[in-house]
Every structure is written in structure tokens, then in C-alpha cells.
Amino acid sequence: xxxxxxxxxxxxxxxxxxxxxxxxxxxxxxxxxxxxxxxxxxxxxxxxxxxxxxxxxxxxxxxxxxxxxxxxxxxxxxxxxxxxxxxxxxxxxxxxxxxxxxxxxxxxxxxxxxxxxxxxxxxxxxxxxxxxxxxxxxxxxxxxxxxxxxxxxxxxxxxxxxxxxxxxxxxxxxxxxxxxxxxxxxxxxxxxxxxxxxxxxxxxxxxxxxxxxxxxxxxxxxxxxxxxxxxxxxxxxxxxxxxxxxxxxxxxxxxxxxxxxxxxxxxxxxxxxxxxxxxxxxxxxxxxxxxxxxxxxxxxxxxxxxxxxxxxxxxxxxxxxxxxxxxxxxxxxxxxxxxxxxxxxxxxxxxxxxxxxxxxxxxxxxxxxxxxxxxxxxxxxxxxxxxxxxxxxxxxxxxxxxxxxxxxxxxxxxxxxxxxxxxxxxxxxxxxxxxxxxxxxxxxx
Amino acid sequence: xxxxxxxxxxxxxxxxxxxxxxxxxxxxxxxxxxxxxxxxxxxxxxxxxxxxxxxxxxxxxxxxxxxxxxxxxxxxxxxxxxxxxxxxxxxxxxxxxxxxxxxxxxxxxxxxxxxxxxxxxxxxxxxxxxxxxxxxxxxxxxxxxxxxxxxxxxxxxxxxxxxxxxxxxxxxxxxxxxxxxxxxxxxxxxxxxxxxxxxxxxxxxxxxxxxxxxxxxxxxxxxxxxxxxxxxxxxxxxxxxxxxxxxxxxxxxxxxxxxxxxxxxxxxxxxxxxxxxxxxxxxxxxxxxxxxxxxxxxxxxxxxxxxxxx
Numbered sequence: 001x002x003x004x005x006x007x008x009x010x011x012x013x014x015x016x017x018x019x020x021x022x023x024x025x026x027x028x029x030x031x032x033x034x035x036x037x038x039x040x041x042x043x044x045x046x047x048x049x050x051x052x053x054x055x056x057x058x059x060x061x062x063x064x065x066x067x068x069x070x071x072x073x074x075x076x077x078x079x080x081x082x083x084x085x086x087x088x089x090x091x092x093x094x095x096x097x098x099x100x101x102x103x104x105x106x107x108x109x110x111x112x113x114x115x116x117x118x119x120x121x122x123x124x125x126x127x128x129x130x131x132x133x134x135x136x137x138x139x140x141x142x143x144x145x146x147x148x149x150x151x152x153x154x155x156x157x158x159x160x161x162x163x164x165x166x167x168x169x170x171x172x173x174x175x176x177x178x179x180x181x182x183x184x185x186x187x188x189x190x191x192x193x194x195x196x197x198x199x200x201x202x203x204x205x206x207x208x209x210x211x212x213x214x215x216x217x218x219x220x221x222x223x224x225x226x227x228x229x230x231x232x233x234x235x236x237x238x239x240x241x242x243x244x245x246x247x248x249x250x251x252x253x254x255x256x257x258x259x260x261x262x263x264x265x266x267x268x269x270x271x272x273x274x275x276x277x278x279x280x281x282x283x284x285x286x287x288x289x290x291x292x293x294x295x296x297x298x299x300x301x302x303x304x305x306x307x308x309x310x311x312x313x314x315x316x317x318x319x320x321x322x323x324x325x326x327x328x329x330x331x332x333x334x335x336x337x338x339x340x341x342x343x344x345x346x347x348x349x350x351x352x353x354x355x356x357x358x359x360x361x362x363x364x365x366x367x368x369x370x371x372x373x374x375x376x377x378x379x380x381x382x383x384x385x386x387x388x389x390x391x392x393x394x395x396x397x398x399x400x401x402x403x404x405x406x407x408x409x410x411x412x413x414x415x416x417x418x419x420x421x422x423x424x425x426x427x428x429x430x431x432x433x434x435x436x437x438x439x440x441x442x443x444x445x
Numbered sequence: 446x447x448x449x450x451x452x453x454x455x456x457x458x459x460x461x462x463x464x465x466x467x468x469x470x471x472x473x474x475x476x477x478x479x480x481x482x483x484x485x486x487x488x489x490x491x492x493x494x495x496x497x498x499x500x501x502x503x504x505x506x507x508x509x510x511x512x513x514x515x516x517x518x519x520x521x522x523x524x525x526x527x528x529x530x531x532x533x534x535x536x537x538x539x540x541x542x543x544x545x546x547x548x549x550x551x552x553x554x555x556x557x558x559x560x561x562x563x564x565x566x567x568x569x570x571x572x573x574x575x576x577x578x579x580x581x582x583x584x585x586x587x588x589x590x591x592x593x594x595x596x597x598x599x600x601x602x603x604x605x606x607x608x609x610x611x612x613x614x615x616x617x618x619x620x621x622x623x624x625x626x627x628x629x630x631x632x633x634x635x636x637x638x639x640x641x642x643x644x645x646x647x648x649x650x651x652x653x654x655x656x657x658x659x660x661x662x663x664x665x666x667x668x669x670x671x672x673x674x675x676x677x678x679x680x681x682x683x684x685x686x687x688x689x690x691x692x693x694x695x696x697x698x699x700x701x702x703x704x705x706x707x708x709x710x711x712x713x714x715x716x717x718x719x720x721x722x723x724x725x726x727x728x729x730x731x732x733x734x735x736x737x738x739x740x741x742x743x744x745x746x747x748x749x750x751x752x753x754x755x
Contacts, residue, residue, distance in 0.1 A: 036496060039490065039495070039496055039679075040495070040496065040679055041679070042493075042678030042679055042680070044491075045487055045490040045491050046487075108676065108701070108704070109557070109559070109701065110556070110557025110558055110559060110674060110701075111557060112556065112557055140593065141592070141593045141596030141597065142589040142590075142592035142593035142595075142596060143589070143593075145588070145589035145592050146587070146588045146589035146590075146592075146593075147588075148589075149588035149589055149610075150588050153588075193701075193703060193704040194704065194705070195703075195704060195705060220557065220674075220676070220677075222555065222674075222676075222677050222678060222680045222681070223676050223677070223678060224493035224676060224677055224678025224679065224681075224706070224709075224710065225490065225491045225492070225493050225678065225706075226493070226675075226676045226704065226705055226706035226707075227676070229705045229706075230676070230704070230705070233705075247555070247556060247557075247641065249641060249643075249644075250555065250641040250642070250643055250680065251641075251642075251643045251680065251683060252678070252679075252680035253680075255678070256678070275586075
């Protein structure tokens, strides 16, 4: 599968005469496309310039491996360099040797600090910690209330009293953690502009009274060129230890991650990937690199598939496919497996090339159509699923009624199923066994 | 409109490396040289205008410079400003109501851009102008969003229609509009939940809200403000595109301009999608939500230049 950048680069290289080795001019022309991709992804202008200088030096005169096209060769260099810059290994949130560990979440307004506080508390609790939340945003109306509601949902106590200052609240948080034997104190601070002298001083004061073990800057993935200025300003005043990037479930490419990392050296520790409280994940530099270049997130998809699908079931299915005695029962099992990956729309988002024009296709894959297919399958008897050929008109009508669908939909499903089966038979005839290690996706939508 | 620029300048004065200083040292009193294009390009990029807008602006500027051959750098800069300002026309007039009562306004946008705050400020401002206003808390998703809006309602002396958390937002919108009709009010303002534009079901939910209010009051929603955070990068363009597809967006509210971000993506949105920037937010207080002034905004993007001597 090709994404926009790969395609553009291929067009560039098609025009070039030199094949084996990249000349300076070749590289420069190719990197112009890369530059555009990075700027579109909101990587800081200056960071882009420095980055391309470095890549150019590396790429000029490189032998392009035989197995790769020049376009992929350049992309590989660019991608590797991006990964290098963002840090090869994922970084963790560290715990203090003597509890309680104090974690501050700071950042601009609307970055998602309050939500991340609750997500982080939930994640730590999952890991066997006993967190407590401190609602120290006393400025935004109902911010404390918001954290209290979230705390209730994840069953983590929340410290927050009206009328107290943020410094007093941090203090109260530490006291409460001792009293309640809690080992992590997560302090949700008010959103503030990095140029707001008064509020920046307040954070310094809080950190003096209750020193942070981790002070994490929460950054919105949609942030543009300003990200660098914001992160630098926060870092000048506070002992930041890392970043959390939020709203990565959107379609922003998140170039701010690279910019901030490059300029401040701070590691990105966690990413927010959805509205639900379990949607907080460790940061993965390789995936971020692909995303910034607009190359999708196939790694996550593979990983999720491996975690979700049960191996034995898949193998049994593969064998059946091989023998071409694939029934509607197996088809149902297949849908089950795919569903474990999460909502289809989310699966599609992770596929390369889904960010651009292909996104329209995504709309057509409606999760509800899966529900309908399942309903149809579930309305059949076991016998019908095993021997679809017995499905006559009256059976089809019964199935349509039972599943709340129409006969046309039932017909379409059976037709699709037969097409797949036919395809399998053909594949079996043409190619060897090796082809069937992988499970084809059911024809949806 | 001195207030607008004054506020922006105050915001900029607080930054250590204000763009203003940079451009003044760059241009001030110098001969024009084509080497300065690179510097201008950098300034425009760093204000988040994005490739298309920057490319277009610089192409026009170069064309202009070739024709007129200005000598002083200031003249080129003035041309640049003219080019940019002309792309921001026509200027919209917020805070006005048409002939029909009640009007329905909606605030939409991705998470964390300041919709609830803007809804509160709009209600207070319109109330001050003598209109009878009601607020609808149609953000039923985010915990305590309703409480936040109610705090604003209390401050403005405006009633807030609400339902329990998790309720159907379209039902809240319906109640709000019904109440506005029954009480013969002038304006109903609906706050909606933040939603990422790539989540189809959430965009459908928004379509439904607009549909429901349209059924109750002909022509509603009369205004749909897309709230965009000035720190937003190039993704803002896609946001605007998708929101515009779902609901009849009438303009942009550009919030958080009091930081160092310039919100240049709003410029890109204006020129590609013809969506006017209607209001800008330059601070926390009520008066900090102001009608948009293109000239001041362009000056803010480029840094303050000595325009008075022109």
C-alpha cells in the first residue's frame, strides 16, 4: 500500500535518470517533497530545515539497495532519522524510590490535562499502584467538579476543596496520600499560557512546596508551530521530565512531537488515543515517525491483531480455508476475530494511506454494517450456516425478519460469502500452501 | 478598533522574542533585497499559515515587487500587508441579529478550543446589548461541562437549559429552542461537545442537532461558529472542511490569541474555504472576545510595523 508521500517521491524518481546512486541534485529534489510533508504535519519550520540538512548529508551518495526503489530508500532514511530524533526506546513514567510519587500535569488551556489526569490514575491503578488525584485547577469553572466525576468513575479519590489555593491543594494532596496510604499523587493544574507570569510563578511555588518527581507537559497533537515556543517557555521555568501528547485519535499528523523533542530534548512518555478513560498508551517513536510522514500505523494494527486474535482459532480457520470447506459458521468466527481489533473505523485509521483521499472509503465501512451481518448470521440455524445451499426463499425471509434486516441484505451476504468461497478455491488452485497462513478479511460494507 | 490591536500587542509584549522586534530589525530602514523573502517565508510559516497560503502570498508579493521595484524594505512589507488583508475580506459583523426571532446560534469544534467559554461570553455580550438570551448545555458528554456553562449563565444572568450527563444533545437543543420560542426570546445559544472531526458518528450527532433546531425554527441554526484554537496547526483546515460538510458553518471564532500563537491556519481557512473569521479571543475576560479586525490581525502575524507613518 502506498501513501501520498511515497507516491510523490516515486514520481520524482521516475523523472530522474540516475538509478544506482543518488546524486546531490536527486536528493535535494526528493527532499523538497519530504519538506512539504513535514511542514504539512506541523513540524516546526526551523526543525524541518535542520532535519533536512542532516538527512541530505546522509542520503547523498548512498547506494540504494537493490530490493528497494529509490523512493522507499529515501523514505527509509528520513523515517530512521525521525525515529532517532524522537528517541529509540519508549520512556516510562518513573516512580519515586520513597512514596508518594508526585506527578504534575501542566500545559496550555484545553490540552486535555484533566482527562489525562484521570487516564493516568486509571493506568497506574491497573499497574497495582494506589493513586490519588488533586484537583488544583481552581480557575476554570467546574474543573474540580469534572475531575471529581472522573475520579468516581475510576474509583480513585479526588482531593479538591473550594476556596483553597492551588498551593494549598497540592499540600492537602500529600497529606491525604499519607492518611489514605496512597503511593502516587497526581496533580491536575489549571491551563495557563506560558507567557502568563503570575500563573507560571504559581506553578513554581507549588513545585517548591510539593516537589515533583515527574512534571509532564500535556500537548495537543493538533498544535502547530507554536509548540516549540510553549515547551521551551515551560521548560525554562519548571523541571519538566517529559510530555504527554493528547488527541492522537484525530487526524492531525502530530509534527509537534518531533519539534518539541528536538528543541527541548524532553521524551514523549504517553499518548492519548481516545475519549474513553482507558485510551492512554505508551509512546512509540517508530509509529509517530510513520504518522508524521503520513504513512499510517500498520505496526499498531499488527500488534493489536496479534494480541486480539487467538492463534489456534486462526490456524483452524486457515486450514479450513485451505480445504475450501469454509462455512458461514467460520465466516461468523472470522468476524468475531476482526471485531476484537476494535471498531472498524479505528482499524481503518491505522492503515497506511487512510489519512488522505482514502479517508472517504473509511466512511463506507460502517461498524453498524458489521452488526447487521452478525445479526443475519445469528438468525440462521446451525444447519443453515453449515450448509448455506439449503437457504431457500422462505428460510431467507425468516432470517431477514429474525435479524431485523431485509431479504435483499440476506441475499447480498450470501452472495458475498459465495464470492469469497469461489475466490478461495481459485487461490488454492493457483498458489501454494504458504498463501493461507494469513486470514483474509471478510467482505464488509 | 484600537482595542483589538492594543490587546494583541499587550499579548505580544509579554513574549520575549516577539515577532514584532524580529521583523523590525529585519526590515527597519533597510534596502529591499530578495534575500529577505526567505525571512518573510519563515515568519509566515511560523505563524501557521501553511504551505498553500505562504506560497500564494509570496508569489503575489514577488510579482508585485518585480513590477513596482520598491527600494525600501518597508514598502515591500506594506505591500505584503495589503495582499494579506485583501484576502481576509469581507469582514463579518458579529453581535447582530436578523429580523427573525428567536435566532439560534451554535458553537462547534474539536475538544479543548474554548467552546463553552465562548458560548458564555457570547451570551453575556448579547444580553448586555439588550437581547433576551438563553443558553443550551448540549455538551452532555464531558464531565461537568454543564456546570461550567451554568457558572457562565449565572454570571451573565442568562438561563441555562440542561439535562443529565449523557442525555441526547439534540434533545437539549430541542428544549432550548422550544424555551426560546415559548418565552419570546431573541436568541438561543447552543454549546456542543468537543468532537474530533474524523469521528463519523459524532459528526452525525452534530448534523442531528442542526436538523432538530431547523425543524423548530425556520432557518435555524442562523449562525454556526467553528471555534478554533490559535495554537492549532495545519489540521485546522481539515477540521473546517469536515465541520462545514456536517453543519452550515458561518464563521470562525479564533481563541487564545493572547499567547504567542498567531492562529495563521484561520487565515488559510478563510482564503480556501471562504469562511470569515468573526471573533477573536485574546484573554479570559468578557471584553477579550472581540470582533475580528483583518488589518490588526495581519499586523499581529507580521509583527507590529510602523504603519502610522504610512
